[in-house]
Amino acid sequence: MIAEHLPALQVVIPLMAAPLCILLHRASGAWFVSLVASWCSFAVAVALLGQVQAGGPISYPLGDWAPPWGIEYRVDMVSAFVLVIVSTIGAVVIPYARASVEREVPSDRAYLFYCMYCLCLTGMLGIAITGDAFNLFVFLEIASLSSYVLVSMGADRRALMAAYRYLIMGTIGATFYIIGVGLLYMMTGTLNMADLAERLPAVAETRTILTALAFLTVGISLKLALFPLHLWLPNAYAFAPSVVTAFLAATATKVAVYALIRIYFTIFGGIDVFETMAVREVLMGLAIVAMFAGSLVAVYQNNVKRMLAYSSIAQIGYMVLGISIASVTGLSGGIIHLFNHALMKGALFLALGCVVLRLGSAHVRDLDGIGRRMPLTMAAFVLGGLSLIGVPLTVGFVSKWTLIQAALERGWWPLAVIILLTSLLAVIYVWRIVEVSYFRPVPEGAADIAEAPASMLVPLWVLAGACVYFGARAEQTVTIARAAAATLLGVSP
Amino acid sequence: MNVLGLYNYWIVVVLMMTGFYVVIAQNNLIKKVVGLNIFQVSVFVFYISMSKVKGGTAPILDPGIQVYGNPLPHVLILTAIVVGVATMALALALVVRIRHAYGTIEEDDIDAQEEEP
Amino acid sequence: MRGNIILRVASKLLIPCILLFALYVQFHGDFGPGGGFQAGVIFGSAFILYALIVNIESARRAVPAVVSRVALALGLLLYAGVGVAGMFLGGRYLNYSVLAEVPTTGQHLGITLIELGVGITVAAAMITVFYVFAGEER
Numbered sequence: 001m002i003a004e005h006l007p008a009l010q011v012v013i014p015l016m017a018a019p020l021c022i023l024l025h026r027a028s029g030a031w032f033v034s035l036v037a038s039w040c041s042f043a044v045a046v047a048l049l050g051q052v053q054a055g056g057p058i059s060y061p062l063g064d065w066a067p068p069w070g071i072e073y074r075v076d077m078v079s080a081f082v083l084v085i086v087s088t089i090g091a092v093v094i095p096y097a098r099a100s101v102e103r104e105v106p107s108d109r110a111y112l113f114y115c116m117y118c119l120c121l122t123g124m125l126g127i128a129i130t131g132d133a134f135n136l137f138v139f140l141e142i143a144s145l146s147s148y149v150l151v152s153m154g155a156d157r158r159a160l161m162a163a164y165r166y167l168i169m170g171t172i173g174a175t176f177y178i179i180g181v182g183l184l185y186m187m188t189g190t191l192n193m194a195d196l197a198e199r200l201p202a203v204a205e206t207r208t209i210l211t212a213l214a215f216l217t218v219g220i221s222l223k224l225a226l227f228p229l230h231l232w233l234p235n236a237y238a239f240a241p242s243v244v245t246a247f248l249a250a251t252a253t254k255v256a257v258y259a260l261i262r263i264y265f266t267i268f269g270g271i272d273v274f275e276t277m278a279v280r281e282v283l284m285g286l287a288i289v290a291m292f293a294g295s296l297v298a299v300y301q302n303n304v305k306r307m308l309a310y311s312s313i314a315q316i317g318y319m320v321l322g323i324s325i326a327s328v329t330g331l332s333g334g335i336i337h338l339f340n341h342a343l344m345k346g347a348l349f350l351a352l353g354c355v356v357l358r359l360g361s362a363h364v365r366d367l368d369g370i371g372r373r374m375p376l377t378m379a380a381f382v383l384g385g386l387s388l389i390g391v392p393l394t395v396g397f398v399s400k401w402t403l404i405q406a407a408l409e410r411g412w413w414p415l416a417v418i419i420l421l422t423s424l425l426a427v428i429y430v431w432r433i434v435e436v437s438y439f440r441p442v443p444e445g446a447a448d449i450a451e452a453p454a455s456m457l458v459p460l461w462v463l464a465g466a467c468v469y470f471g472a473r474a475e476q477t478v479t480i481a482r483a484a485a486a487t488l489l490g491v492s493p
Numbered sequence: 494m495n496v497l498g499l500y501n502y503w504i505v506v507v508l509m510m511t512g513f514y515v516v517i518a519q520n521n522l523i524k525k526v527v528g529l530n531i532f533q534v535s536v537f538v539f540y541i542s543m544s545k546v547k548g549g550t551a552p553i554l555d556p557g558i559q560v561y562g563n564p565l566p567h568v569l570i571l572t573a574i575v576v577g578v579a580t581m582a583l584a585l586a587l588v589v590r591i592r593h594a595y596g597t598i599e600e601d602d603i604d605a606q607e608e609e610p
Numbered sequence: 611m612r613g614n615i616i617l618r619v620a621s622k623l624l625i626p627c628i629l630l631f632a633l634y635v636q637f638h639g640d641f642g643p644g645g646g647f648q649a650g651v652i653f654g655s656a657f658i659l660y661a662l663i664v665n666i667e668s669a670r671r672a673v674p675a676v677v678s679r680v681a682l683a684l685g686l687l688l689y690a691g692v693g694v695a696g697m698f699l700g701g702r703y704l705n706y707s708v709l710a711e712v713p714t715t716g717q718h719l720g721i722t723l724i725e726l727g728v729g730i731t732v733a734a735a736m737i738t739v740f741y742v743f744a745g746e747e748r
Contacts, residue, residue, distance in 0.1 A: 005697050005702070005703065008693070008697065008702065008703035012690055012693065012694065012703065015686075015690055016686075016687060016690045016691075016694075018686070019682070019683030019684070019686040019687045020683070020687070022679060022680075022682065022683040023680060023683045023684075060702065060703075061702060062702060062703055062704050063696070063701075063702060063703065063704035063705045063706070064701055064702045064705040064707070134569055134572075137573075137576075138572060138576065141576045141579075141580075145576075145579055145580065145583060148583060148587075149583065152587055152590070157594035157595065158607065160587060160590050160591045160594055161591060161603060161607075163587055164522065164584070164587045164588070164591060167580070167583065167584055167587065168516060168525060168529060168584075171529055171533070171580050172513075172516070172529070172532070174576075175532060175533055175536055178536055178540075178573060179536055179539065182536070182539055182540050182543065182566075185543075185566070186543055553642075571647060575647060582739050585743070586742065586743075589743070
């Protein structure tokens with residue numbers, strides 16, 4: 001019986017955990033509830049991926065209202081993959097959260113932190129699972145509103161301004177998205193994604209649809225921090241509590257990329273938007289600028305959290321680049337990078353969280369000799385950094401390799417050169433941290449600091465280990481991503 | 494297709510741009526939130542006006558009435574309004590805390606305070 | 611506002627009517643216009659009016675912050691719980707027809723409970739938001 005209801009459970013479990021956190025009203029109880037909820041969601045997501053691999057897409061009409069009238073949850077390869085990514089990060093981050101939250105969030109608010117975390121997880125899983133364009137907006141806002149709260153819980157007062165700016169930008173993005181959906185509804189009279197895909201080609205030539213596409217693109221681009229709409233991201237990531245930074249960096253922008261993929265390849269699946277509506281030129285141009293600008297600005301940052309935030313902007317560029325190539329290889333490159341970037345950014349920010357726990361700062365000048373003081377933490381950081389550069393045998397290599405292949409398949413060799421060049425920029429900023437933490441002496445008179453507690457090191461090493469494991473054995477992820485890309489483009493893999 | 498016949502779209506566009514302008518141009522954090530609200534309301538108006546069917550009544554089933562307005566956009570906008578209310582509450586709560594932390598709600602003053610140290 | 615006798619008397623007369631109207635909107639929602647969102651807001655506004663006219667301390671005595679917070683959570687749990695109940699009784703999530711022997715009775719029950727959950731949560735949320743803002747030091 002449970003197997004049949006997995007799509008609903010995926011969203012309902014974390015949703016019900018949120019009010020439970022409020023009822024328990026104690027940090028430890030709330031933490032335990034969110035732990036159980038995230039691990040259950042993880043199990044459900046893995047089971048769903050298994051079901052989809054075995055038996056094709058699953059459709060789950062909520063309340064037995066048949067689609068396209070009712071809201072339909074639809075799980076295909078792409079959404080199952082994204083569900084697994086989000087719930088994995090959730091399951092890994094939450095054991096880590098306990099010690100980190102104790103240090104960075106006031107204890108009387110900790111239960112609210114876990115409540116918001118559960119709601120945020122609900123929203124993101126919902127975005128990935130829903131087959132209804134308006135329902136996606138609702139989940140987008142559930143995820144966003146809770147992440148504004150999570151960001152504002154940072155200890156620094158600048159976290160408040162960061163959360164406020166994030167709120168303004170995020171709300172404008174979401175409002176743009178519903179304008180787009182409204183225009184689509186006007187032209188087709190439906191909100192179900194699959195139904196939209198069928199009806200859109202008949203009205204594809206109208207200006208309304210073109211406007212809708214523009215609104216949807218800009219709205220979602222705001223949420224995923226595509227250059228030049230990324231201004232909220234660096235401060236939000238830099239001043240949020242460390243756990244939140246790791247969780248959001250690894251998931252929030254990913255589900256937004258997923259929403260973009262859904263719009264282009266499912267809702268507008270019947271129209272080749274890349275050839276007829278100049279989407280490719282815009283996306284590819286912005287992605288390339290993002291890759292360069294993000295990496296360049298990252299080189300000059302002194303707060304390591306900010307540095308990694310700018311590097312995220314560059315990495316989002318790679319994902320969008322994959323989408324804009326719009327071939328099976330290109331799209332699968334983007335989807336693989338979704339997964340890989342979640343792993344490596346998760347690992348990097350978790351490592352940084354350990355450093356903040358012990359040092360109370362993530363500034364480069366405080367990191368002198370940290371590699372010798374916290375060897376396990378910094379070793380994991382280096383692994384994540386290597387993945388970011390794209391060194392062979394790490395996950396970063398797999399995604400960049402796939403993207404370069406896709407560029408060469410199309411015969412766009414300058415694109416391949418650009419990917420290589422921006423990877424070199426990543427070498428610079430990762431090397432800066434490595435140099436500071438391993439080749440500078442430990443400052444004299446520095447207090448002895450211990451390694452981070454095991455509850456934080458284990459999640460960190462799970463992600464860092466995954467960076468290497470999935471880098472060395474890439475076939476699994478590549479197969480899933482190719483299958484996902486093929487379903488999206490409607491061709492056989 | 495005359496210009497006046499599309500008056501609901503004109504209202505939507507004017508409201509939307511007013512709100513958007515306020516969000517961008519205002520320096521006061523509360524006024525920004527007000528602008529954001531106007532911006533959202535324009536979308537509500539857009540959805541509601543789109544559900545109007547000429548000559549249709551309220552969508553309550555009744556024999557003798559053939560033409561109904563479309564109820565779905567109303568439901569969607571009810572949801573969107575709730576989302577909007579939650580956003581407003583959160584934004585105002587943030588502004589209150591910003592005021593506690595900085596002693597001001599003018600963006601310039603806050604930026605100036607950040608640059609000093 | 612101790613001295614403002616007109617306001618006090620008027621609101622004393624109004625508040626019970628507002629509460630009653632909220633309940634009407636709440637439970638008439640499956641026959642006519644109405645529903646949990648609207649009812650919750652109306653219900654919450656009665657308390658907010660009371661707190662504004664009398665004072666916030668008496669309002670807090672009537673509905674302590676703990677109560678509104680617990681109600682907030684319970685309303686959401688009720689909503690989600692009805693959905694899960696439908697799942698256990700053989701339908702999909704949020705299928706009301708399976709809640710009773712006769713599908714229409716089940717639908718009736720389901721929509722009433724769901725809207726009740728929404729109403730409780732919205733009213734509690736309104737009151738909580740008001741308490742938090744009103745509790746601010748000037």
